[in-house]
Amino acid sequence: MPELPEVETIARGLSAVITGRRIARVDVSWQRTIDARSEPIQTLGGDTVAGVGRVGKFVAIELASGRTLAIHLRMTGRLIVTDSPEPLAHERAALAFVGSGRLAFCDARKFGRLRLIEGDPGAALRVGIDPLSAAFDETAFAALLARRTTPIKVLLLDQRRIGGVGNIYACEALYRARVRPTRRSGRLTRLQRRELLGALQKVLKRAIEMRGSSVDDYVDAEGLQGEFQNQLTVYGRAGLPCRRCRTPIKRIVLAQRGTFYCPVCQQ
């Protein structure tokens, strides 16, 4: 499932291919793909792609009109530029370009959403601070954690506080920082906060360099798999020996999500 590094990779690949393209119309074959809060999607007709970026886990297609088309891929969404006259497998919606070709949104599970936004997309989407931005420093991180009793992993996954971190990278960062996922956020020591912030940024940056992690069936806009899945140290390794101390990795459920950690290394 695409998280920050995967979405960043997709956005960069897409930017190179569709920037400057003019949209003729939008075709929607599964109506619920369009978020109920979206501006009328057909008003995209006549607009031009000015660039492609990322807001949290959303692919943000910036338009010449100043608006933003935000796309959340959820678990199985994919964005594919194609000329195919036939609909692609699980194609739910597409931006048809003037001339030829289209940007197809394919999504087997139908959880992904498109939403056209006027104004600031971060505010409309209620996405918190970007973990790779300069503003995300020790002070900002400490303020987010202060006095909160929520387990630290749940807080890392809360998109309204920190935008872009998903299950895989939350598990990986906590393992690298040797912090137990269930630890109450407000109870981390200053050193643990520093370690965790560093680990989070390092793992995200490294994953972007490797074009993301291909767990399940993730591929980027060019249809390429990522490489970071080979560097995962705890995610998906339940029962396998910890790479530091050989203790079997434990799996628990936290906030309804599979959570992996080493019961010895992580406090």
Add this chain to the structure above:
DNA sequence: CTGAGATCCTGGGGGC
């Protein structure tokens, strides 16, 4: 504010 639980979906894995 906070946490718990339901909801949306379907491919694929597990169980028999």
Add this chain to the structure above:
DNA sequence: TGCCCCCAGGATCTCA
């Protein structure tokens, strides 16, 4: 081998 059942998973909404 074949078939059925049921679960994973992110965001959002309701309810306590």
